[in-house]
Amino acid sequence: MNLKSLFSGTLALVLMSFAVQAGDLPDFGGKTVTVVTENAYPPLQFIDPNSGHAIGWEYDAMNEIAKRLNFKPVYQNTSWDAMIQAVADGQYHIGMNGITIRDDRKEKVDFSDPYMRSEVFMLVRGDEDRFNDAKSFAALADGLVGAQAGTTPFYVAVHDVLDGNEQNPRIKLFETFGASVQALKTGDVDVVLTDGTAGKGYAEASEGALKLVGGPLGAEDFGFIFPKGSDLVVPVNAAIKALKEDGTFDTLNKKWFLDYKLGG
Incomplete structure (x- = not known):
C-alpha cells in the first residue's frame, strides 16, 4: 500500500472533502495507519516504568483521533534523529513526538494544525543558585546545557542562550530527552531546556530535586x-478541531499535566 495515499480515486476525495466541510468526520473504514514516535518525551509519550507500556498525552490524543476517523493505529518506535526523514520517505503514515512546526521541516513533511502550544523553560537542579535565567547562565563560563541535536530546545540553547555556535562545547548532546534530564540530576550538565508542560511534570515528580527557573x-x-501530500492531513485536522471544541484536549491536559505524577 502506498503510504502517501489511503484513498484512491476522485470520488473518495470529493466525498471526504464534502464530509469535512459539512462537519462530519470522514470514515477510514478501519484501515491500518502506522504512527511512529520515540517514547522518550514525558508526558507526551514515554514508557510507563510501572507497567512497561507506552503511554502519554499523544497516545491518548491519537487513539481518540483514530476512533473518530475509524482507523486502526499501529505504533512503531524510532529515534528522534531518524523520525522526520523516515516519515518523509513514506516509512510511516504519521509521526508524533512533540514536533515543533517549523518552515525548514515543512520542506520535508506536511504538518497537521497545531494541537498544543508550549513555551521553552530552563529545568535545573533544585539547589541551583549560580544562575536564575538565560543571561546569568550564559555568563557562567563552565555551565553546561544538555540537549538533543536538531530539536527546538537545542536551537534555543544555541541561539537564544549561548553564542549561536552549534559546536559550542558548552552544549552536551544526548540521544533522548530523558537521558539529558538524568544527566542534569547527576550533575553532568547544569540545565536542560524543555517545554513548560514537560518541565513542570518533571519538577513536580522530582520532589524538589528539579525546578524551573526564569521566564x-x-x-x-x-x-x-x-x-508530503498525505490524504490524512485534512481529516486529522478536522479531528483536531473537533477535539479542541468538545473539550477532549482540555481533559487530556488535566490528566497528563496536572493529575499524573511522572514515575509514580
Missing part, C-alpha cells in the same frame, strides 16, 4: 507530521 524563552506549536 519563557519562546513559544512553539506542536503538530503531527505526514509524508
